[in-house]
Amino acid sequence: MxxxxxxxxxxxxxxxxxxxxxxxxxxxARLAIDTGVxxxxxxxxxxxxxxxxxxxxxxxxxxxxxxxLDCAYTFFDANLGSGGGSNELWRARREDSDLLLILNxxxxxxxxxIAELAGFMLQDPSxxxxxxxxxxxxxxxxxxxxxxxxxxxSGACMMLRxxxxxAVGLFAAEYFPLYCDDVDLSWRIRLQGYRxxxxxxxxxxxxxxPNLSGRPTASDLEQYWAALGGLLMATRWGxxxxxxxxxxSLQKSDDAIQTRALADFLEMRxxxxxxxxxxxxxxxxxxxxGNYAEHRF
Amino acid sequence: xxxxxxQRYAFGFAAGTPYGHAVDLLRLRQxxxxxxxxxxxxxxFGAIAEPVEDLGFSYVGIDVEGAGVESxxxxxxxxxxxxxxxxxxxxxxxxDLVGPRRVFAxxxxxxxxxxxxxxxxxxxxxxxxxxxxxxxxxLIVLSVPNVGHYDIAAKLLLGIWDVSATGLLDETHLSWxxxxxxxxxxxEAGYQEVSRKDxxxxxxxxxxxxxxxxxxxxxxxxxxxxxxxxxxxxxGWVNQFVRVYERGAGSAPxxxxxxxxxxxxxxxxxxxxxxxxRRQMLGEALLCLMAQTDDDFEVILCVHTDDSxxxxxxxxxxxxxxxxxxxxxxxxxxxxxxxxxPLNAGLKSANGRYVAFLDDDDLVTANWVExxxxxxxxxPGQVLRSxxxxxxxxxxxxxxxxxxxxxxxxYPSKFDPVRHLYSNSTPICSIAIPMVxxxxxxxxxxxxxxxxxxxxxLMRVSNTCGVSDTWEATSIYHLWAPGQASSAAxxxxxxxxxxxxVHARLNDMVLLxxxxxxxxxxxxxxxxxxxxxxxxxxMEVARLRGETAQQYxxxxxxxxxxxxxxxxxxVHAxxxxxxxARSS
Numbered sequence: 001m002x003x004x005x006x007x008x009x010x011x012x013x014x015x016x017x018x019x020x021x022x023x024x025x026x027x028x029a030r031l032a033i034d035t036g037v038x039x040x041x042x043x044x045x046x047x048x049x050x051x052x053x054x055x056x057x058x059x060x061x062x063x064x065x066x067x068x069l070d071c072a073y074t075f076f077d078a079n080l081g082s083g084g085g086s087n088e089l090w091r092a093r094r095e096d097s098d099l100l101l102i103l104n105x106x107x108x109x110x111x112x113x114i115a116e117l118a119g120f121m122l123q124d125p126s127x128x129x130x131x132x133x134x135x136x137x138x139x140x141x142x143x144x145x146x147x148x149x150x151x152x153x154s155g156a157c158m159m160l161r162x163x164x165x166x167a168v169g170l171f172a173a174e175y176f177p178l179y180c181d182d183v184d185l186s187w188r189i190r191l192q193g194y195r196x197x198x199x200x201x202x203x204x205x206x207x208x209x210p211n212l213s214g215r216p217t218a219s220d221l222e223q224y225w226a227a228l229g230g231l232l233m234a235t236r237w238g239x240x241x242x243x244x245x246x247x248x249s250l251q252k253s254d255d256a257i258q259t260r261a262l263a264d265f266l267e268m269r270x271x272x273x274x275x276x277x278x279x280x281x282x283x284x285x286x287x288x289x290g291n292y293a294e295h296r297f
Numbered sequence: 298x299x300x301x302x303x304q305r306y307a308f309g310f311a312a313g314t315p316y317g318h319a320v321d322l323l324r325l326r327q328x329x330x331x332x333x334x335x336x337x338x339x340x341x342f343g344a345i346a347e348p349v350e351d352l353g354f355s356y357v358g359i360d361v362e363g364a365g366v367e368s369x370x371x372x373x374x375x376x377x378x379x380x381x382x383x384x385x386x387x388x389x390x391x392x393d394l395v396g397p398r399r400v401f402a403x404x405x406x407x408x409x410x411x412x413x414x415x416x417x418x419x420x421x422x423x424x425x426x427x428x429x430x431x432x433x434x435x436l437i438v439l440s441v442p443n444v445g446h447y448d449i450a451a452k453l454l455l456g457i458w459d460v461s462a463t464g465l466l467d468e469t470h471l472s473w474x475x476x477x478x479x480x481x482x483x484x485e486a487g488y489q490e491v492s493r494k495d496x497x498x499x500x501x502x503x504x505x506x507x508x509x510x511x512x513x514x515x516x517x518x519x520x521x522x523x524x525x526x527x528x529x530x531x532x533g534w535v536n537q538f539v540r541v542y543e544r545g546a547g548s549a550p551x552x553x554x555x556x557x558x559x560x561x562x563x564x565x566x567x568x569x570x571x572x573x574x575r576r577q578m579l580g581e582a583l584l585c586l587m588a589q590t591d592d593d594f595e596v597i598l599c600v601h602t603d604d605s606x607x608x609x610x611x612x613x614x615x616x617x618x619x620x621x622x623x624x625x626x627x628x629x630x631x632x633x634x635x636x637x638x639p640l641n642a643g644l645k646s647a648n649g650r651y652v653a654f655l656d657d658d659d660l661v662t663a664n665w666v667e668x669x670x671x672x673x674x675x676x677p678g679q680v681l682r683s684x685x686x687x688x689x690x691x692x693x694x695x696x697x698x699x700x701x702x703x704x705x706x707x708y709p710s711k712f713d714p715v716r717h718l719y720s721n722s723t724p725i726c727s728i729a730i731p732m733v734x735x736x737x738x739x740x741x742x743x744x745x746x747x748x749x750x751x752x753x754x755l756m757r758v759s760n761t762c763g764v765s766d767t768w769e770a771t772s773i774y775h776l777w778a779p780g781q782a783s784s785a786a787x788x789x790x791x792x793x794x795x796x797x798x799v800h801a802r803l804n805d806m807v808l809l810x811x812x813x814x815x816x817x818x819x820x821x822x823x824x825x826x827x828x829x830x831x832x833x834x835x836m837e838v839a840r841l842r843g844e845t846a847q848q849y850x851x852x853x854x855x856x857x858x859x860x861x862x863x864x865x866x867x868v869h870a871x872x873x874x875x876x877x878a879r880s881s
Contacts, residue, residue: 017590023619024587031617108588110580111617135581136660136773138688138700145694200696203581205588207663210686210704210770297703 001039002122004029004114005097009085010047013105015058021108023065025101028109030069037115037122042070042095046085048078081177082155083185087170100165104156107134108205116202117159120148128164128194129186132157132202137210140295143198150198151286151293155182157204164194175236175275179222180229183292187237190284220257227261233292236275237285310344315440315537318494319406320348322438322541325492326402327352333401336390336435338381339408343369350374354401359390382413384421391425399432402541406440410470419486434544437488440496440537444473447526447533448503451511454522464502465536476532479540489545498536521807525761528739564650564670565594565729568643570636571657573600573607577697579657580614586655587622591667596626597646599639603632637742637750644735644742651681653729654751658698658775661726665771669729676765680758681729684710684770691778704773712764714810715817718803720796721752726772728755734762748787749795753802760809 006025010018022043029041043066047053052075054062063071080088086102099118103109113132121127131153143150168188171181186196218226227250234243250262268274288294310316323335331353337345340358342365349356358369358376369376377394379386391400403422409415426434442465449465452458460468474482483490510518526533567586571579586596598615600608608630615626629646631639644652651673655661665683672681689702708722717723734740740758742750810818855863 020587020619020621023621027617027619108584110584112580133696136585136662137704140700140703145699148695200693200699201577203577203584205584205663207588209662209664210773212684212706212710212770296699296701 002099003097004038004041004099004101005093006041006043006101006103007086007089008045008103008105009082010045010049010053010105012049013053015054018105019061019065021105022062024109025103026066026069028111028114031111032114032118035115037119044089045073046089047075048080048085081173083171083176083181084173087173090170098162100160100162102155102158106207107157110203113202113204117199120199121159126195127197128161128189129153130159130197130199132204133200134204134206137208140297142294142296148197148199150196152183152186153196156206158182164189167192175232176229179225180233187284191280223257224261227258228265231265232275236278238277238282239287242287310348315496315539316344316406318496318539319404319438319440320345322492322494323402324352326436326541330401333399334395335402335404336395336400337404339405339411340376341365343374343376346374357395387421388425400435402436402438404438409439409441410472413471415472415482437542440539441474441479442537443532443535445475445532446501446536447523448501450526451522452503455511459503466503476538479538483542487544488542491541491543493540495535495539496537497534499534501536517807529737563593563595565666566647566649566652567594567596567655568640568652569596569598569655569657570601570639573602573611575657575697576614581660582655582657583618585661587618588663589666590663591670594666595649597643598626598628599631599643600628601631601639635744635747637744637746640742647732649732651729651731654725659726660773662771668767668769668771672765672767678731679763679765681767682712682723682727682764683767683772685724685727685772685774686770687774687776690775692781710768711766715814717756723755724774725751726774730758734758746795746798747791749799753799756803760806763811
C-alpha cells in the first residue's frame with residue numbers, strides 16, 4: 001500500500017490558524033486512505049522561526065488535529081529556508097514514504113486534494129512531480145489539457161514521487177532557499193526523465209489576495225527573489241544571454257530591492273558560488289517573458 | 298346620572314368595529330357551546346352584552362367603574378363592580394361571582410392596556426383555572442390598541458406625542474402593544490393564538506394635524522415613511538388587535554412577529570445557492586469559506602432542486618470537510634420557484650446579524666468575512682460592500698472549468714447610488730446586509746423576477762440603509778464564456794422585461810440619496826446637456842459643410858465657364874421667354 005508523508009515548513013506562523021491547516025491536510029489524507037488511494041499517511045512539521053511558532057499547547061493541538069495520523073514537530077533553531085527545511089524533514093524521517101506532499105503553512109486542502117493528486121500520479125510511474133489548482137488566485141501557468149503536463153510544479157502544494165525527489169538530490173537549497181526552488185526542482189526532475197503535471201481537479205486554498213491591479217500583492221521578499229532567482233535560474237539553466245539581459249536591466253533600476261538582488265548576485269559571482277550550468281538544461285527550461293512557463297493569462 | 302368622565306367609554310356596539318370583530322370571533326368559535334358564561338373584564342358600558350346574549354351565552358360584566366355596571370344592570374345584564382387591580386380580585390370574581398358556572402370565554406376589550414401588569418393578570422388567570430381543575434381555562438378574547446399604527450410613528454418622528462382622552466394614546470394607558478409584543482406576552486404566558494380579526498383604520502384618531510408633512514399623503518416624506526412602514530410588517534394601519542387565544546404549548550411566535558433579539562450569534566450568515574450540478578465549484582466555494590480568517594459565521598447552503606438525491610449528495614460533500622467547519626453548514630432543500638426562492642429560504646433560516654451571499658461558482662478571499670466584520674463595527678446598520686473582481690472561465694476537459702483570464706476589476710470600488718438606478722454594478726457576493734434591516738423593511742427577494750433579483754433587492758435595502766464600502770477586493774465573480782452560464786439560457790427579451798420591472802419599481806419609490814448625490818446628478822445633467830449641445834453642433838456643422846460644398850461647386854462652374862457662360866445662359870433664357878410669348 002502506498003504511504004504518504006506530508007511536510008510543512010513554518011516561519012513565524014500563526015499557531016491557531018495553522019492547526020486548521022493541519023486539520024484540513026489530515027482530513028484529506030484520511031479520505032484518500034478511506035477510498036483506498038493510499039494506505040497510510042504521516043505529518044511532519046519543521047519550524048525555521050527564530051523562536052518556536054508552536055508551544056507545547058500548539059503542538060498538542062496540531063497532533064490532535066492530525067489524529068489518528070502521526071504528527072511530528074521539529075524546531076530547527078535556524079532559518080533553513082523552505083527548500084532546506086523540506087530537505088531536513090525528509091532526511092530525518094523514520095518511515096519510508098512512497099509519496100511526499102509539500103504544503104505551505106498558508107494553504108488549506110480540499111477534502112479530495114490528496115486522493116486526486118496521488119490518484120493521478122500513481123496511474124503513471126513516469127510522473128515524478130505534480131501540483132494542484134490554487135484558489136482563489138489561480139496560477140496562470142499553461143498546461144496540456146490532455147496530458148496535464150506542465151513546465152513546473154508550485155511548491156505551495158506539490159506532490160513528489162520518492163524516487164524522483166531523491167534521484168535529483170532534493171531541493172537545491174544552497175542556491176534557492178526561497179522561491180524558484182520549486183521551478184529548479186521541477187526542471188531537474190524533468191531532466192531526469194520524469195513528467196511534471198498539473199492536476200486541476202486537485203484543489204488547494206492558498207491565501208493570496210489581489211490588490212486592485214488584479215495581481216497578488218508581492219512582498220519585498222518575493223520581489224527580491226524574483227530578481228535574484230531570475231539571475232540564478234538563467235545562469236543554471238543554460239541561458240547566459242537572459243542572465244546578461246537581466247543584469248543590464250537591474251543595473252538601470254533604481255528600485256532598492258532589485259539593486260540589492262543584483263549586488264548579491266555579483267558577490268556570488270566574485271566568490272565563485274554561482275550554480276554551474278546543468279548539462280542539457282535547455283531541453284526542459286522554459287523562459288517565457290520573465291516567467292518559467294507559458295502563461296494562459 | 299353619569300359624569301362626562303364616566304361617559305367617555307360609553308361606546309355602542311356596531312358590526313365592523315372592534316367590538317363587532319370580537320363578537321364575530323366568539324361566534325366562529327362557539328360550536329355547540331350555549332348558555333356558558335362570557336366573562337367581560339373591564340366591561341365598561343358592556344357594548345357586547347346584548348350581542349353575546351343573542352348568541353345564547355350568559356353575559357357577566359366586571360368593571361371598577363360603577364356607571365357602566367349600573368347601565369348594564371338597568372338593561373337586565375349581570376354586572377359587578379370589582380377593582381381588578383387587587384391581586385385577590387380575580388379569584389373572587391371566578392370563585393364567588395361566577396361560581397360553578399362554566400366560562401366559555403374571557404373577553405378583555407380595551408382592558409389589558411389599562412392594567413398595571415398584564416403579565417401578572419395572565420398569571421392570575423392561570424391560577425384561577427388550574428390544569429386538571431374543575432373548569433378548563435376558557436378562551437381569551439383580546440382587543441388591544443396598536444401603538445405601532447403609522448399615525449403614531451409619523452408624528453413621533455417629528456417629536457409629537459398627542460395623548461388624548463380615549464383612543465390609541467388614551468391618557469390612562471399603562472401598557473402599549475405592537476403585534477410582536479402582544480404575541481410574545483401571550484406566548485410567554487402559555488397561550489397560543491387561534492384566530493384573529495384585527496380592525497384597521499387608514500386614518501386613526503391620531504391622524505392630525507392633516508397637513509403635517511409625515512401625515513399628509515401627498516408629500517415625499519409621507520410616501521417614503523408609508524413605504525417603510527408597509528414593508529416592515531402588515532400591521533401599519535391596524536388600529537386594534539382583536540384576537541382569540543387558548544391555553545397551549547406556548548410555542549414561539551410566528552416569524553416576523555418577534556421582537557428583535559438583543560444579541561444574535563453569529564456575526565454573519567452566508568447564504569449559498571446551488572443546483573448541485575457543479576460539485577467541484579461548490580467544493581471550491583466551501584473551501585474558500587473554510588479558509589476564512591474570521592470564523593464568526595454560519596453557512597446556509599440552499600440546494601435548489603426537486604431531486605432529493607441531489608440534496609443528499611451535497612450533504613455528503615459537506616460532510617467530507619473537517620467537522621469544525623461542516624458543523625456550521627446547514628443544508629436545506631428548496632424546490633420550485635425562481636432564482637430568488639433559495640435566497641429567501643436562506644434568509645428565513647439565517648441567525649446572523651448580517652447576511653451575505655455566495656453562489657456556487659464564485660470564490661472569496663480569506664479575508665472576505667473579516668472585511669465585512671471590520672466595516673460593520675464602524676458603520677453599523679448599513680449595507681457593506683467590498684470590491685469584486687471578474688475572471689473569465691470556460692468549460693474544461695478536466696475539471697469543471699478552466700480559467701482563461703486574469704482578475705479584472707470592472708466594477709467601481711465606490712458605490713454610486715445614482716448610477717445604480719440605471720444598471721447594477723454590484724455582484725451579489727460583494728455585499729453584506731444587516732438582518733435587522735431585512736426584517737424591519739420586509740426586504741425579500743422578488744421571486745417574480747427571473748433575473749436581476751439581486752439588483753432589485755440591493756436597491757430596496759440600500760435606499761434606506763445606505764452603503765458603506767470596505768475598499769477591499771475580496772471576491773471573484775466568474776464570467777463564463779458566451780453561452781456557458783446558466784443565466785445565458787435566459788433570452789434577451791426576458792432580461793429587458795425584468796430590467797423594466799425593476800426600473801418601474803424604482804420609479805415608484807421615493808429615493809433617499811447620500812450626501813454628494815446632488816453633485817453627481819448635476820454632473821450627469823451637465824453631461825447630458827453637453828451631449829445635446831454637441832449633437833446640435835454636429836448637425837450645424839453638417840449643414841454648413843453642405844452649404845460650403847454647394848458654394849465650391851458654383852465657384853468651380855464659374856471658373857470653368859467664365860462670365861461669358863453667364864451671358865450665354867441669360868440670352869438663352871430671354872429667347873425662350875420671347876418664343877413662349879409669341880406662341881401665346
